[in-house]
Amino acid sequence: MSESLFDQLGGEAAVDAAVDIFYRKVLADTTINRFFDNTNMEEQAGKQKAFLTMAFGGPNNYNGTDMRQAHAKFVKMGLDDSHFDAVAGHLADTLKELDVPQDLIDQVGVIAESTRNDVLGR
Amino acid sequence: MAEHRIQLGEQLISCKTDETLLNALLRENVNISYGCQQGVCQSCMMRSLDSPPPSESQHGLTDKLKEQSYFLACRCYPQQAMRIGYRDHTDFVTYGTVSVKQNLNAETILLTLDIDNPFEYYAGQFVNLQRDDGLVRSYSIANNSINRKQLSFHIRRLAGGRFTEWAHEELKLGDRLSVSEPQGLCYYQSGKSEQPLLLIGTGSGLAPLAGIISEALHQGHQGEIHLYHGSRDINGLYWVEEMQQLADTHENFHYSPCVSQGEPASSMLAGRANDLAFKTLSDLKGWRVFLCGHPDMVNNSKRQAYLNGVSLADIYADAFHVASGSLD
Numbered sequence: 001m002s003e004s005l006f007d008q009l010g011g012e013a014a015v016d017a018a019v020d021i022f023y024r025k026v027l028a029d030t031t032i033n034r035f036f037d038n039t040n041m042e043e044q045a046g047k048q049k050a051f052l053t054m055a056f057g058g059p060n061n062y063n064g065t066d067m068r069q070a071h072a073k074f075v076k077m078g079l080d081d082s083h084f085d086a087v088a089g090h091l092a093d094t095l096k097e098l099d100v101p102q103d104l105i106d107q108v109g110v111i112a113e114s115t116r117n118d119v120l121g122r
Numbered sequence: 123m124a125e126h127r128i129q130l131g132e133q134l135i136s137c138k139t140d141e142t143l144l145n146a147l148l149r150e151n152v153n154i155s156y157g158c159q160q161g162v163c164q165s166c167m168m169r170s171l172d173s174p175p176p177s178e179s180q181h182g183l184t185d186k187l188k189e190q191s192y193f194l195a196c197r198c199y200p201q202q203a204m205r206i207g208y209r210d211h212t213d214f215v216t217y218g219t220v221s222v223k224q225n226l227n228a229e230t231i232l233l234t235l236d237i238d239n240p241f242e243y244y245a246g247q248f249v250n251l252q253r254d255d256g257l258v259r260s261y262s263i264a265n266n267s268i269n270r271k272q273l274s275f276h277i278r279r280l281a282g283g284r285f286t287e288w289a290h291e292e293l294k295l296g297d298r299l300s301v302s303e304p305q306g307l308c309y310y311q312s313g314k315s316e317q318p319l320l321l322i323g324t325g326s327g328l329a330p331l332a333g334i335i336s337e338a339l340h341q342g343h344q345g346e347i348h349l350y351h352g353s354r355d356i357n358g359l360y361w362v363e364e365m366q367q368l369a370d371t372h373e374n375f376h377y378s379p380c381v382s383q384g385e386p387a388s389s390m391l392a393g394r395a396n397d398l399a400f401k402t403l404s405d406l407k408g409w410r411v412f413l414c415g416h417p418d419m420v421n422n423s424k425r426q427a428y429l430n431g432v433s434l435a436d437i438y439a440d441a442f443h444v445a446s447g448s449l450d
């Protein structure tokens with residue numbers, strides 16, 4: 001049996017390493033950081049961990065409806081494809097910084113892409 | 123609109139899905155103490171007797187309190203019917219007698235209470251003070267934790283503010299106030315004595331920072347300590363000479379008073395304290411940061427500190443949320 005994507009990436013330890021880099025990129029990006037305003041930073045960092053675990057193909061309890069609900073208020077604020085692409089870009093850049101092999105980065109990209117319509121409420 | 127039934131002792135209250143449990147209780151004239159209505163002061167703590175309370179209503183509580191299903195009514199949007207109870211102990215643990223009341227500037231007083239039964243606390247924590255009619259407000263302890271018999275506070279007057287106008291005008295030497303247990307996680311812990319510290323405060327946000335600085339210097343903190351104290355104009359600053367003197371006598375302590383509008387005096391900087399601090403200290407990797415005062419300043423600075431390299435675990439903050447007056 002081949003190792004899962006999550007395990008190949010390094011499991012929870014990889015998520016911990018990635019969350020700091022990823023979250024800093026998101027907060028510093030003025031095209032999307034307004035969606036991350038006015039929230040509790042510690043909680044938000046926790047949610048970014050949930051996001052990364054999911055994108056890494058790890059164990060999570062989210063389904064499509066949850067993704068719709070979690071992002072519904074941001075869709076109302078104008079969340080669209082450009083923002084989605086920006087987040088997906090930060091995700092790939094984070095993994096590059098961590099020297100993750102390109103074929104694994106591509107697989108993460110596919111998982112993220114599969115949530116696009118739910119995240120954007122379509 | 124959906125509603126949930128809340129049982130408190132013999133009383134049944136219905137709570138709408140878009141209102142907090144605290145608002146529902148106040149609407150029904152239930153006698154419950156509260157202060158900030160922002161989940162900070164913890165004076166509205168209650169206990170769920172049947173189901174686990176919504177997790178966001180437990181934010182900031184200790185693990186022990188969480189396990190016992192305590193929660194904050196002002197942060198609780200019930201998801202189902204609940205049976206709830208008052209918390210079984212009061213958090214007002216002692217009384218204090220006013221022994222000093224002085225003007226720090228035109229809008230801020232220094233208030234010192236002699237404490238009946240001194241308790242342990244960390245410099246930077248806050249307590250809730252209660253007037254005899256039950257009005258509760260949070261104030262940060264402005265002294266270090268070495269002399270526990272006296273607690274000092276810096277109370278800034280807000281126009282129309284119930285507690286502060288009373289404290290400024292009517293409270294007098296010899297008056298007594300109830301004092302809660304020390305609270306909050308924005309405090310100085312000894313250890314990591316070489317770690318550099320950045321402290322940013324606006325207005326009476328200097329109070330906890332002054333306590334932390336005094337504690338750190340007393341404990342022989344080795345790392346650099348940078349204080350930025352900001353206000354709109356010169357009149358909102360205070361302790362300028364005292365802090366300057368401290369900087370003159372301690373090589374590792376640096377003090378920057380900042381004024382965001384109008385002409386600063388010669389020894390002061392022009393601009394917002396947080397902007398100036400983060401511009402000057404752009405690489406904060408490995409630093410410990412303390413932020414106190416205006417909620418907007420605190421929230422923006424948390425983010426900027428993080429972006430400048432501080433790890434989240436090293437950011438300590440108390441936003442001085444002001445209770446909203448919309449209820450009465």
Ligand SMILES: Cc1cc2nc3c(=O)[nH]c(=O)nc-3n(C[C@H](O)[C@H](O)[C@H](O)COP(=O)(O)OP(=O)(O)OC[C@H]3O[C@@H](n4cnc5c(N)ncnc54)[C@H](O)[C@@H]3O)c2cc1C
Binds near residue numbers: 263282326
């Ligand atoms: C953790 C923490 C620490 C704190 N530490 C300090 C400290 O060290 N020093 C300090 O000075 N403060 C501190 N505060 C703030 C303090 O707790 C009080 O919120 C503040 O002093 C105002 O209290 P008040 O009763 O005077 O004002 P409130 O009566 O609560 O009124 C607050 C504001 O609302 C306005 N208002 C009142 N009623 C109405 C109405 N009906 N309609 C519209 N507006 C209204 C008032 O004009 C006032 O501006 C802290 C807060 C927290 C949460």
Ligand code: HEM
Binds near residue numbers: 044047054
């Ligand atoms: C790539 C696809 C995405 C996935 C898989 C994803 C996943 C998640 C998950 C799992 C959560 C936590 C939900 C919860 O527990 O409440 C979350 C929250 C959030 N997401 Fe996404 N997300 C994606 C894209 C985006 C985009 C494009 C934005 C905006 C630019 C965004 C902004 C947010 C915000 C602001 C939160 C809430 C944080 C908080 O409440 O503090 N997400 N996301």
Ligand code: FES
Binds near residue numbers: 164194
């Ligand atoms: S925590 Fe609820 S009123 Fe302050």
